[in-house]
Amino acid sequence: MSDAISWKKQNLISIEHLSVTEINTIFSLARAYKKATDSGQSKFNALEGKTVVNLFLEPSTRTRLAFEIASKRLSADSITISGVASSLSKGESLKDTAHNIVALGADIIIMRHSSSGSSEYLSRTIKTPIINAGDGSHAHPTQALLDAFTLMERLGDVKKKKVTILGDILFSRVARSNIHCLQKLGAHVTLAGPNTLVPKAFEAMGVRVSHNLKEALEDADAIMLLRIQHERQTSTHFPSISEYKTSFGLNERRAHWIKPNAIIMHPGPINRGVEIDSKLADSANSVILEQVKNGVFVRMAILHLCHSAYNKCKIKLPK
Amino acid sequence: MNQYLWIQNGLVIDPDNNREAVGEIFAKDGLIVKDLTDEEKDKATIYDAKNLVVAPGLVDIHVHFREPGQTHKEDIASGSRAAAAGGFTSVVCMPNTNPVCDSVGTLERIKASIEKESVIHIYTTGCLTIGMKGEQLCPTGQLKGAGVVALTDDGLCVQNNEIMRRAVEYATLHKLPIMDHCQDVSLTKDAVMNEGEVSLKLGLKGWPRAAEDIIVARNIILSELTGAHIHMQHVSSYHSVELLRNAKARGIPVTGEASPHHIEFTDECIGDYNTLFKMNPPLRTNKDRLALIEGLKDGTIDCIATDHAPHSNTEKDCEFDKAPFGIIGLENALASTLGTLFHNKELSLKEVIALMTHKGAEICNLPAGNLSIGARADICIFDPNKKWIVNGDDFKSKSRNCPWIGRTLRGQVKATYVEGKEVYRLRV
Secondary structure, three states, X not given: OOOOOOOOOOOEOOHHHOOHHHHHHHHHHHHHHHHHHHOOOOOOOOOOOXXXXXXXXXXXXXXXXXXXXXXXXXXXXXXXXXXXXOHHHHOOOHHHHHHHHHHOOOOEEEEEEOOOOHHHHHHHHOOOOEEEEEEOOOEOHHXXXXXXXXXXXXXXXXXOOEEEEEOOOOOOHHHHHHHHHHHHOOOEEEEEOOOOOOOHHHHHHOOEEEOOHHHHHHXXXXXXXXXXXXXXXXXXXXXXXXXXXXXHOEOHHHHOOOOXXXXXXXXXXXXXXXXXXXXXXXXOOEOHHHHHHHHHHHHHHHHHHHHHHHHOOXXXXXX | OOOEEEEEEEEEEEHHHOEEEEEEEXXXXXXXXXXXXXHHXXXXXXXXXXXXXXXXXXXXXXXXXXXXXXXXXXXXXXXXXXXXXXXXXXXXXXOOOOOOOOOHHHHHHHHHHHHHHOOOEEEEEEOOEHHHOOOOEOOHHHHHHOOOOEEOOOOOOOOXXXXXXXXXXXXXXXXXXXXXXXXXXXXXXXXXXXXOHHHHHHOOOEEOHHHHHHHHHHHHHHHHHXXXXXXXXXXXXXXXXXXXXXXXXXXXXXXXXXXXXXXXXXXXXHOOOOHHHOOOOOOOOHHHHHHHHHHHHHOOOOEEOOOEOXXXXXXXOOOHHHOOXXXXXXXXXXXXXXXXXXXXXXXXXXXXXXXXXXXXHHHOOOOOOOOOOXXXXXXXXXXXXXXXXXXXXXXXXXXOOOOOOOOEEEEEEEEEEEOOEEEEEOOO
């Protein structure tokens, strides 16, 4: 790998803003961090003396923890603020909260927020690097990057590969970011699930929309399952969880439709027995825990890159 | 002492009187007169309108002046001056103030302020139901007696069909039109923009056309049942245009308005979550936009109305889904409408002026919108071709939530007269 890494973006708001070259740059650095970590190194100095603030205004386990671990591995001080504990619950605006965090000396802000577009909005109001850890139903770029990273580890390349995303697409920021990321990398994306959660209008994004589960599953090289987002459904989009399970759950019977080596993915949290049977989630086809593991390395790469772009410093590969 | 006004050399366009010729306009003591005597001409204030259009003062039957209750956004003094700067001399205020205008007491308070503060003619509306709650009818007769020109629960469309039926039926007794913001709220919970490809991409909750279409259809049915005049505010959906066209062909007394933003912009304008393009009903697609223009051309949509809805910068400067709905438009409405309809060769200048003067006035039975002899000398003088850049710093409105700020528009108001008195003059 070449030593010179070129990176100009201080924010990561959405996959749409990234070029294929930039996506590959993230992957190269993530791969280097993974390799170094697997060889036994646990601390790196890219963010030494820096403060990373996790502004998590919506619940999160995996993403928040992965960002915290990634920050700590890069030697940053990592602080997490949750919605309930923040002044937002006292009526402070997001803009003012962010300005205060900047005034307190944050070097990077990682934000999760229930409003679509909130990261974009914040990036227009403050100069500190912003990393979007999920904004409403809009984007979750680091999840899509770690998903593609994991797929590429398994498949070598995702070009012309078929990926089916099954479940609640309407409310899913993971699905939207994955559509953009996978398409940029040359994969063919199919969205599947009930028509109320997977409207045909998604075809405008260049994907195939299928409401026939067999058709959507049988030619897929990878199947990405999404959970039903109870917290975002403000109206009734399907009759019940048990109906969903009956019609769209990936169970053992339907597992016969999929290719023997098809990869099963899930961004978590999993609702076992609803969108996926336990046996399949834990099968050899499943890369669910690899996704989680890779999430740390991909986020280390992103933190390193965005921080370097902001401080205009050279990006050195981990040794 | 008598007052005389003599506007010379302008292209007088008075669609209601089918007049379009270079000529003169005379006013005496606030009213249009046929001519002035030589002695009166000597005393007259003269305006040389060479190369300019002299039109009736513009009429906007849908504005929010926020008084009482939200005067940090706008009040009658600032709103009326914003209107005057846009060439408007008569406007109809919506009753969603705080408190809402559902009683004669509140109405008298608003009227007193209008009397004291306004530089133009401001007409009032009363709520359709008490507290705009959609439950109990307002004292229609009392409100009419105190001067309202229409009833509306603008913004909070009455959902219960029985209440709506009785409200519109009872309003016919008092010969008041009903203005309705057509929205089935069961279909628009938490919705912040048009439902479609753009909302899917942005991950924002969609407001489907069907929510408007269902209420437009209901209103047509209730209008046919009761004979009530129901006016559909800010029509945004192509299907609603078709419903209205069909209803009018059947002779049902319904009318409709379109806003300058719905005929110019689409949901694509929201771009990276720009809250200046967030309004209710939302901007829709090009198909809808073109259908609205067709509707204006064939008379299905009766008039242009701005839905001037001021909000402070602080209120609009936030996450898209948390921002309030609405934009202001009075000060650039003529220019943006001329751009969309006249300069784009959809309608003639005279037809556009008709949509912004007597057509709206007729819906609310206002004594406004023409330059007839004996009418109030309410006049708008403008240059239809002058290009200018919309600058929020020049606004008379208290608010700046205007998506046209920074845009170059064509057509500029030079002066506005109300009852023969100058209430606005462009300073250069």
